[in-house]
Amino acid sequence: MSDPAAVLVAVLDDLRSESDELDQLVGELKPAGWSAPTPAPGWSIAHQIAHLAWTDAGSLLAVTDAGAFAAEIDKALASPHGFVDDGAEAGAALPPAELLARWREGRERLQQALREAPPGTRFPWYGPPMSAASMASARLMETWAHGQDVADALGAVRAPTARLRHIVRIGVRARDYAFSVHGLTPPAEPFRVELTAPDGELWADGPKDAAQRVSGPAHDFCLLVTQRAHRADLAVRAEGPDADRWLDIAQAFAGPAGPGREPKEA
Known part of the structure; x- marks a missing residue:
């Protein structure tokens, strides 16, 4: 597949499928289930989903407001080892229903922003600038990885896919x-x-x-x-x-x- 527009659509479709699969694991959890520890030390299931919601929000900011995202980079540089954990901790403190709704809404907003991004645009990130397709791939990678933590916490086995x-x-x-x-x-x-x-x-x-x-x-x-x-x-x-x-x-x-x-x- 060589058409950049088609590549972007395919990656975003796979990202949505990956997110939906994780949503099936956490969507029906009782409130107590969100506190279950995952293999990441100090991170519960709530921390995992909070991190994904937080990173989706950062990605959306990078796509829609590069200036505001630059301020986020400054925060990361000021606290390179606590920046990520602080974001997860803040989200994990929310009531589970609110956290779940925030994650669902945020990932859909990011989907829409990436689908509407002008062809060839590159967006700032904590590493090198990324194209829309690269950003979508990165979000899929993180969703899969943190989804693995959630699956391990719940004793669930996920079937590997072409994603x-x-x-x-x-x-x-x-x-x-x-x-x-x-x-x-x-x-x-x-x-x-x-x-x-x-x-x-x-x-x-x-x-x-x-x-x-x-x-x-x-x-x-x-x-x-x-x-x-x-x-x-x-x-x-x-x-x-x-x-x-x-x-x-x-x-x-x-x-x-x-x-x-x-x-x-x-």
Whole structure:
């Protein structure tokens, strides 16, 4: 698919589907259920949804008012380690029904703003400026990742879908960023990444003859780059020292490297 307008529509449709799937997990929760702890230390289910609502609001601001968003960047720079947690904490303090309504309304407003964005527009963000399609992909990645935290808290198992391809693309493109965040020089040569999609299709990126290679299930790769599972618990494999190092530090999100997850007990 090469038409930018068609690409944007497809990504936004997938974002809506991803959000709807998470909504099904939390939409009927009793008030007490929102307090259930998730794998993220100190974050309940309410914190997870509050974070998504908060980030949707920030994304909408970036799309509609770049000047006002610049002030948000200043806040983030002033408190790089507390900025995100503060936003989640404020939202989690709301009554669950109000928080749920805020998330639903905010994500729909963002959907509409991105669908109406002039072609070729790039919007400011905490990292490099993003196109509408890139912003939608980033929102899908975060929705899926925080949705995994919610699913884990509830003991729910989500079936992997073709929407993982958006997360794979971000994770692969963020290779050099992951090295840089850790103070490392990114490898000069491209890697070959071969991942098995949920339907068995092979998703491949990079030269076929690359010496540095990564392979495995796409679902496991997504869990790795969103830091929702420890590498030791996943079937993602590396060939070559640089590829091996990447799998230790990979991240698909902007900002400081997170602590990740501890390996499961044997």
